Structure formats: C-alpha cells, structure tokens
Amino acid sequence: MRRLIVTEKNNTAKRIANILSCGKEKGRRVVGSNVYTFSEDDADRDTTVMGLRGHIIDVDFPADKKNWNAVGPEELVWTDIVKKPTEKKYANALKKLGGDAEEVTIATDYDREGELIGVEALEIISSVNKEAKFDRARYSAITNDEIEKSFSNLVDIDFNLAQSADARRVIDLVWGASLTRFLSLSSMRLGNNFLSVGRVQTPTLALITEKEEEIDNFVPEPYWELYLKCVRIKDSHTRKSEISECLKDDFTFIAKHKKGRFHAKKEVDRVKSSLGDKGEVKTFKKRIKNDMPPNPFNTTAFLKAATSIGFTASNAMRTAENLYSQGLLSYPRTDNAVYSKIDLKKILGLLSKMKEFSTYSKKLLGKELKPTRGKEAKDHPPIHPVGYTKREKLNDEEWKIYELVVRRFLATLSDAAKIEGTKAEIDVNGELFNATGSKIIEKGWREIYPYSSVEEVFIPELSVGEILKVESFVEEKETKPPRRYGQGRLIEKMDELGLGTKSTRHEMISKLYGRGYVHGNPLKPTLVARAVIKTLDEYAEKITDVKMTKELEEEMDTIAEGRLSDEEVIKRSREMLGDTFEILKKNEEKISKDLRERLREEKVVGKCEKCGGDLIIRRTRRGTRFIGCSSYPDCDFSLPLPKSGRLVITDQECKEHGLKLIKILYKKKTWDLGCPYCNYIEWMAKKKEEEH
Numbered sequence: 001m002r003r004l005i006v007t008e009k010n011n012t013a014k015r016i017a018n019i020l021s022c023g024k025e026k027g028r029r030v031v032g033s034n035v036y037t038f039s040e041d042d043a044d045r046d047t048t049v050m051g052l053r054g055h056i057i058d059v060d061f062p063a064d065k066k067n068w069n070a071v072g073p074e075e076l077v078w079t080d081i082v083k084k085p086t087e088k089k090y091a092n093a094l095k096k097l098g099g100d101a102e103e104v105t106i107a108t109d110y111d112r113e114g115e116l117i118g119v120e121a122l123e124i125i126s127s128v129n130k131e132a133k134f135d136r137a138r139y140s141a142i143t144n145d146e147i148e149k150s151f152s153n154l155v156d157i158d159f160n161l162a163q164s165a166d167a168r169r170v171i172d173l174v175w176g177a178s179l180t181r182f183l184s185l186s187s188m189r190l191g192n193n194f195l196s197v198g199r200v201q202t203p204t205l206a207l208i209t210e211k212e213e214e215i216d217n218f219v220p221e222p223y224w225e226l227y228l229k230c231v232r233i234k235d236s237h238t239r240k241s242e243i244s245e246c247l248k249d250d251f252t253f254i255a256k257h258k259k260g261r262f263h264a265k266k267e268v269d270r271v272k273s274s275l276g277d278k279g280e281v282k283t284f285k286k287r288i289k290n291d292m293p294p295n296p297f298n299t300t301a302f303l304k305a306a307t308s309i310g311f312t313a314s315n316a317m318r319t320a321e322n323l324y325s326q327g328l329l330s331y332p333r334t335d336n337a338v339y340s341k342i343d344l345k346k347i348l349g350l351l352s353k354m355k356e357f358s359t360y361s362k363k364l365l366g367k368e369l370k371p372t373r374g375k376e377a378k379d380h381p382p383i384h385p386v387g388y389t390k391r392e393k394l395n396d397e398e399w400k401i402y403e404l405v406v407r408r409f410l411a412t413l414s415d416a417a418k419i420e421g422t423k424a425e426i427d428v429n430g431e432l433f434n435a436t437g438s439k440i441i442e443k444g445w446r447e448i449y450p451y452s453s454v455e456e457v458f459i460p461e462l463s464v465g466e467i468l469k470v471e472s473f474v475e476e477k478e479t480k481p482p483r484r485y486g487q488g489r490l491i492e493k494m495d496e497l498g499l500g501t502k503s504t505r506h507e508m509i510s511k512l513y514g515r516g517y518v519h520g521n522p523l524k525p526t527l528v529a530r531a532v533i534k535t536l537d538e539y540a541e542k543i544t545d546v547k548m549t550k551e552l553e554e555e556m557d558t559i560a561e562g563r564l565s566d567e568e569v570i571k572r573s574r575e576m577l578g579d580t581f582e583i584l585k586k587n588e589e590k591i592s593k594d595l596r597e598r599l600r601e602e603k604v605v606g607k608c609e610k611c612g613g614d615l616i617i618r619r620t621r622r623g624t625r626f627i628g629c630s631s632y633p634d635c636d637f638s639l640p641l642p643k644s645g646r647l648v649i650t651d652q653e654c655k656e657h658g659l660k661l662i663k664i665l666y667k668k669k670t671w672d673l674g675c676p677y678c679n680y681i682e683w684m685a686k687k688k689e690e691e692h
C-alpha cells in the first residue's frame with residue numbers, strides 16, 4: 001500500500017519522516033521537490049513524506065478585471081474570484097505522488113491557514129485520484145511523542161476551519177483591491193506609488209495616526225513637585241554599631257509632598273516657605289506584597305516580550321517558527337494561555353539537561369507545581385519549550401528567543417516574589433510628606449526571569465515621633481504627551497480590539513512599513529498615512545473604524561464553528577463593501593480634491609535656499625524623480641534623488657538646511673538617505689575625490 005503524508009514545509013517533512021521511520025527515511029527528488037520515503041514492513045506500507053511551501057493556491061481577480069483604467073473599482077465588489085496555483089512545482093509533485101496513493105495524511109500546521117493549505121493539497125490530489133482516502137494528523141509540537149501520538153490518532157479534515165481561512169482570503173482581496181484602486185485613482189497615485197487600503201490594515205493604521213494627532217494636539221502643562229530631603233539625626237535612634245555599618249546615604253532619603261502635583265508656582269512657593277528644617281515621623285508602616293509570576297505565553301504576550309528585548313514582531317515570529325520546526329518550541333501561534341494536558345515535570349526534566357537551566361529546573365522538580373493561568377482558549381497550548389539543545393547549535397537570535405520562552409516557562413511555575421513596601425508620613429509644620437520604599441525580600445520567579453525589574457528604593461527603619469532634619473526643594477516638570485505604539489503594544493491593542501489574528505498581526509505591521517505608511521520604532525506615521533486616514537475618516541469612516549473589521553472577524557469564527565457558510569459571510573462582506581462604495585462614489589470629487597491637496601503638502605521637502613519657494617518632489621518627463629523648486633522656471637534650484645525605492649519624507653529636519661530627512665524603502669531594506677542636500681554635497685565631494 002502507498003501512503004502520502006503532506007506537511008507545510010520541507011524541514012517539517014524531513015523531521016516527521018525521521019521520527020516516524022526511526023531514522024530510516026531516504027531522501028529523493030520527485031519533479032523538483034524533496035521527498036522522504038520509508039517502508040513499514042509489518043504494515044506492508046510504503047510511505048512518502050513531502051513538504052509544501054505554505055499556500056500553493058492563491059485567489060485573484062480574473063485577468064480581464066486587472067486593468068485599472070478599464071475596470072472601475074466598484075466593479076470589483078461583486079466580481080467572482082478565481083483560484084490559481086502559485087507553486088506549480090509542488091502541484092505537479094502532489095499529482096505524481098498522490099496519483100497512486102491509497103491513503104493521504106494531511107500533516108500541515110494545525111490552525112486555519114494550515115487546514116486550508118491541507119485542503120488545497122487535497123483538491124489537487126483528488127483531481128487525479130478519486131479513490132484516495134484522506135485523514136489528518138494534528139500536533140502542537142514536532143517532537144517524537146507528539147508526532148507519534150498524533151499519527152496514531154488520525155482525525156478527519158476540518159473543512160469548516162479551512163473555509164473560514166478561505167473566506168478571509170477572499171474578503172481581504174476584494175476589500176483591499178477595490179479600495180486601493182479607488183483611492184489610488186482618485187489621488188492619481190499610480191504605479192509604484194499606489195495608496196494601499198486594507199480591511200485590517202487601514203483601521204490599524206488609523207490607531208497609529210490617531211495617536212500622532214493626540215501628540216500633535218497635546219499642550220504640555222507645567223507643574224511643580226515639592227520634595228523633602230530627610231536626614232536622620234544619628235544619635236537619637238541609631239545605635240553606634242549601626243552607624244559604622246551603614247553607608248552615609250542610608251541616613252538620607254527623599255519624601256514627596258502629599259498633594260503630588262502643584263499646578264501653580266505661587267502655591268508651591270507658599271507651602272515651601274512655610275516649612276521649617278525639622279520634621280516629625282507621623283506614621284511608619286510596612287507591608288509585604290506578593291508579586292505574582294507572569295502568565296504563560298500566548299502569541300500576543302510572547303510578541304510583546306520579544307519586542308521589548310529588541311526583536312521586530314515579524315522577526316520574533318519567524319525565529320519562533322524555526323525553533324518549532326526544529327522541535328524545540330511548541331507551535332507559536334496560539335491564543336491560549338493555560339497549560340492543560342502538558343507534562344510539566346517532563347519538560348523540567350528536559351531542561352535540567354542544559355547547564356543554563358539545570359539548577360533552577362531541578363529545584364522546581366522537587367516541588368508541587370502550581371502554574372499561573374492566563375486567558376483560556378480552545379487552541380494550542382501556550383508557547384513553551386518542548387526540547388533541549390546546546391547553545392552553540394543555535395544562532396544568536398534563535399538562542400535569545402529560546403531562552404526567553406524557557407525562562408518564561410520556568411517563571412510561570414515559580415513562587416511569587418515578595419516585596420516589602422514601607423511607607424512613612426512626615427509632618428513638617430503641618431504639611432504632610434510621604435516617603436515610600438520597596439525592597440525585594442524573596443526573589444521568587446524574578447530570579448529566573450530578568451526581563452522585567454522592580455526598582456528598589458531604600459528608606460530606613462523609622463520610629464513614630466522621631467525628629468528628622470529636613471531640607472525642601474522644588475522640581476519643575478511638564479505633563480508628557482501620550483506615547484507612540486511600539487510593535488508589541490500595537491499587537492496587544494489589535495488583539496484587544498479584535499483586529500486581525502494571532503497569525504496575521506505581525507505581518508500587518510511589516511506591511512505598514514513596506515507600504516511607506518510608518519517608519520521608526522515606536523511607529524510613527526508618514527505624512528501620506530495621515531493624509532489617507534484623514535480623508536477616509538472624513539468621508540468613509542467605516543473603513544478606518546475597527547467595528548466592521550471586528551464584525552467580519554467574528555463572522556469568520558462562525559464559519560469555523562460551522563454555523564455560517566463561507567458563501568454567506570463573503571456575500572455579507574460584499575454588501576458592506578457595496579454600501580461603503582456608495583458613500584465613496586457620492587463624495588468622489590471631494591475625496592479626490594482633499595487627498596491631492598493633502599498629498600501635495602506631503603511632497604514639500606522644505607524651502608528653496610535661492611528664492612524661498614517650496615521644494616517639492618517632481619518627475620522629469622522621462623519619469624526620473626528629483627527635488628525641484630515650486631517657482632520653476634523662474635528658479636532652477638534642484639537636488640537629485642535615487643531612481644528606485646519608495647520615498648518616505650519624515651518629519652525630522654536637517655539642522656543645517658531645514659530640509660526634511662528622507663528614507664528610501666526597498667523590498668528588503670531601508671536606506672536612511674537623510675537630508676537630500678547634505679547627501680548631494682557628500683556625493684559631489686566623493687565624485688571629485690574619485691576624479692583626482
């Protein structure tokens with residue numbers, strides 16, 4: 001009997017073949033694809049395992065709808081979608097291997113996308129082999145136990161789950177393509193310069209531009225804080241031996257006026273002048289607080305932690321996926337933060353084989369384990385280690401992510417840290433000041449998880465009634481604008497609002513960078529992004545609002561649950577889009593005018609040093625772009641620009657020339673060109689040098 005096993009990627013195919021054959025698999029090539037074969041004599045079965053490359057079929061509009069000039073964007077709303085193979089090589093290998101297989105086991109990753117990839121393979125095989133029997137292997141980690149268990153408990157393919165992923169793909173295509181075409185045409189931004197709009201992308205971008213708006217509109221307000229430097233009078237309460245042991249600083253600590261912020265300088269000055277140089281300790285209290293260990297990692301929490309140690313969200317995800325296919329981490333896409341059915345002691349046993357974690361793991365092994373719990377979801381287990389390795393076997397990034405997940409796992413099984421909080425009230429001529437101290441007295445989980453820390457503040461043991469020498473001082477401060485989103489915080493916010501899924505959020509963020517809508521980290525919107533969102537907000541706020549996206553997201557869940565068909569949901573989404581287009585069409589002229597005005601502003605790089613006109617991005621008749629003066633032909637000042645790449649004008653300025661700094665985005669990298677004038681001067685100097 002012949003059996004075919006289909007996995008999502010080549011490296012998982014190889015690992016799974018290796019596990020199932022106990023290392024007896026043989027690699028060969030079939031129509032250009034790597035496959036792994038082995039035979040099971042007792043079952044009289046020849047098995048071939050092949051890996052795909054993610055999706056092998058994609059959805060698209062029919063060719064005759066692709067011409068932007070001939071087909072209006074609103075026509076796309078009700079156009080039927082076609083499916084086309086994107087990886088012909090894999091399709092051919094599937095036909096060849098599946099053609100004479102009696103049993104086909106789909107062993108792609110277990111989630112919506114994986115199920116859909118499996119169904120794509122099934123459809124291709126069924127087209128040449130009607131007899132094949134299909135089943136599904138589901139696993140959360142690529143380890144011996146997990147793979148053997150899943151292959152001895154094969155289940156049916158979940159067509160509902162696959163359909164919900166397919167519906168998402170169709171809906172996103174229709175929304176993205178029609179709205180992008182509409183906006184690009186009405187702003188005359190065509191070719192590489194098109195303005196991208198998307199069902200999840202646009203509300204996400206709106207979050208970022210709204211934050212920027214808040215920052216712009218923020219008016220800082222001054223306030224004052226009144227502090228007290230308290231010095232203990234040594235003889236009265238401290239024994240001699242203590243004095244010699246304590247550092248001098250131990251006797252000095254800072255207290256803050258109970259009012260906190262004073263909003264008028266006069267008031268703070270009045271209070272300050274009423275103070276003397278002696279204070280009395282009114283109360284002194286101590287309390288021990290439990291500082292609970294963190295919850296297990298779901299994807300959002302994992303990405304938040306990984307971005308806080310310097311990873312981008314997409315790089316963190318890619319690295320975690322690599323570690324998953326190496327059998328070191330469990331599947332990194334999950335909304336679940338509760339360990340159930342996981343043999344925690346067994347994992348501790350694995351980790352105790354590594355010198356970095358051995359002592360700590362053994363310590364936990366000797367105890368009763370009470371793991372923390374986060375939000376529960378019917379999904380894969382939280383991201384946790386499933387295998388051990390040697391540090392040298394991983395590259396730097398892989399090690400950092402592996403270590404983060406291991407430390408988090410160990411932390412979730414650890415005791416709470418204990419923090420002693422001290423609070424003293426000090427009375428100075430009737431004005432009350434607070435001094436608060438905190439000290440870690442038991443490290444608990446913090447011993448193994450150094451990624452977050454507590455600030456320890458010292459205040460001495462005081463006694464009520466004790467008199468202190470005090471000296472007051474005032475600090476002038478300003479209220480601060482809200483913070484921009486970092487990648488981790490943005491993913492958390494998207495999760496909270498129901499924008500995108502655990503598998504798509506990090507990709508969405510990369511897309512925003514790639515489209516020239518944001519730059520830097522934390523994310524700063526470009527002027528184009530602000531122009532687009534502002535215009536859409538004014539005329540079609542539905543597109544920028546999270547509500548509709550969230551609604552559709554929920555409907556896709558109902559497809560997965562089998563309560564709605566994908567056709568129904570797609571139809572409803574087309575209706576929603578149709579309504580949106582009605583509004584857009586009604587305001588088309590205004591949208592076009594607004595957008596073009598706003599985008600013109602965006603093209604202004606600064607003032608011309610020759611005539612004071614606006615320097616703007618222009619194109620020669622042959623399409624080469626450059627910076628030219630708005631007073632042309634009266635003024636011929638110009639600066640060159642690189643030929644290719646997407647231009648992003650940032651809002652930072654060159655100190656010398658007052659021109660806005662420029663970035664050029666290429667497919668894989670970003671070039672910080674900086675001030676175009678400085679860049680030009682540098683380039684000329686270099687050219688001269690080369691000539692000599």
Ligand SMILES: [Zn+2]
Nearest residue numbers: 608611629635
């Ligand atoms: Zn000029």
Ligand SMILES: [Zn+2]
Nearest residue numbers: 654657675678
């Ligand atoms: Zn400059």
